[in-house]
Amino acid sequence: MNEDFDGLTSGSSAAAGKLMQDGISSTQLLQMLLQREKLLYQNYPLSLASGEGMIGWRERNRECAWMCAAAKRIGLEMDAASLAVSIFDRVVTSVKIPGKYVNCVAVGSLSIAKKLCEDHEEDAPVFLGRLRLEYSAQELKRMEIKILEVLRWDAHLPNLNRFVECLLSELDAAFLLPSINFRKHLDFLLCDSTLTSNFRWSVLALSTVSLLVEATNKHWQYPINALARLCKIPMSEVNRCRVKVSNLWSRHVLPMPSTFHLLADLDDQDSDMDVDYPLAYDSSPHPQAPSAEASEYITSPAPRALQPTPC
């Protein structure tokens, strides 16, 4: 077991940084993300604007659960789901959101994330139809514009998935990220405001990676400590966070991620993609959206690929 994961035990190599596939040091990218995060997220814990009829954390969690489930339903990768949640959180912590509009904000956030992360263009009516939503294309466009204005058009926000990707690359373990089952773990984390409002994405990511590494190697402390020093994150904060993350997964009866479990899943990705898993959060008297209730796989015409600008 240890021979297959020598990279996980090499603290010094983690500190030195590894060249990623395209020759860019993962350390460089990690530093860029940390700088961006520091600029964009200066005040913790996060808070929602209070007021009559405004959303609370419960509504936030519910919409994040909807986004994660919707992203999976229409075949989006984890990066799109993670970015959608990051955009959504940025908006709801920046402006007041009446409860009756919050789902539209979630739809707009997911749409923007999809356009940034996916290569296949899809008309707005098709996107809305696949999710069984009754908003019009015009309403979606106006919501997208509003969201982008709040973000100052800076929609490529640091997000959980991006940090996890970088940290795993530092440990030469990026191959673990695409696992479908690991996605469940990240989804539950994204949808828990007690974690996302109290810890930065980098801390959440490092805590997640530490749990993953712990499951695969008994000497997990060494590389994790090295990463914490690299990111300038106190280990005390990491430890507090990872306990909460671990408890979250335990509450939802999720198995702790292990190498066998994650890698075995890679061979069954096609079949797993057809399985919908419920994300149960804050049962609400409000009727669930049709897309959340639908269990069958939604098919649609093949999306048009992006085209380069004409000569």
Added chain:
Amino acid sequence: MLSRVFSQKGGSTKSPISKNGTNEMTQSWHSNHVNGASSGSGSGSTPEHHNKNIFSFLSRQSRSRSNNPSETMSTVPLNKNSPSMPPPPSSNTVADFTHLRRRRPRSAHYDPNTITLPAKEEVTPQDVNDLYKRIDKLGEGSYATVYKCESKLDGSIVALKEIKLQFQEGLPFTAIREASLLRNLRHANIVSLHDIFYQHHQLTFVFEYMKMDLSKYLEQNVYGLDSIDIKLLLFQLLRGLDFCHRKKILHRDLKPQNLLLDEDGVLKLADFGLARAKSVPSRTYSHEVVTLWYRPPDVLMGSTDYSTSLDMWGVGCIFAEICTGAALFPGSKDSHYPGTKDQLDMIFSIRGTPDEKKWPEVKTLPGYTPELFPRYRELSFIAVNPMFTKILKTGQELLGMLLQLRPESRVSAASAMLHPYFASFPREVHLLAPSQSIFRLKELKDLRSL
């Protein structure tokens, strides 16, 4: 020389944006924010909470699943932002402000004295047509129209890109990508996006003005450029691209039309509509990117697992083109796999047929059909076109490194800048800040004027 050619076009039109102009143009970033004194960079601070409901355009009965009848009834009477309700009287305004102050979360940067409702109410977005005067139409396509414009405030010249928004469609992905990516790409060799307006059902991007694109410049130099100009332009292209790649951003549509030049010979990357931030290694992307003539062979054969090497092939094609004045691989078809044989044939006829021993991964590409490709041997660039003598052996060597068939073998932008081909450049060129042009160095500035 670049400077003389441009000067013959009617004199310099370069108008650096004044400090006031910059402030005014960035004003619209904050037109909907309470704190009008926010930093111009935008990303340096957390946006302030708004008292105003910015989503009031959804005024009809919401059909979202978050709504229920009882909630609607309880909410409607209190919705002061409803279009059907008159604005609150001044006494209510004061009361509302007090309520906001009590509930507003405090932070180290919060100062209630800087926020007044009257000031907020008076802020109105400026109309782009009131700010800029159109001078000339620079280009038009199915996606957008670009105008040369003059600022009515300070007389500076900018380029306005008006993006067409169809009524029934969502926001174009190209617009979101371009804006979002350029917000984090501030570099001397990347076009600067000054401002964004959404008015009159139209999206308008305000870019810095550049004299022309490289394609138009090549039309004026049918035999290619002078050797020193080639070197200066190529280095700037590599410099801007390296900055993108270090941020793991792929341009994915490099071609002369998307490289802009100013009167001083500064080159800038433009059109980031197809660009994207690279994700996890296992992520696959569309293989229908990059204009055909600049598309690498691995992508032509269906690879969707590309990386920065995609852009580097494009650099090689452009390098060759500015040497000879003509495209190196001008394929005539751009459709299905069978149609791309023509493009592949052109590539292989110069670079040789793929060698499975040197490029074992080629066998896994869906479009690789070795039995259909004629056997070609790699040609020297001199044999292809005698004009490649301009770049000497070092330049030809670098060109070969850029145009490697195997993507993993292509030189990176960072490594290319260190190639001996650029040995005549001062070492300080590698120490410049990202926002500084290479012509800040006297040695290079003098080279330009030769």
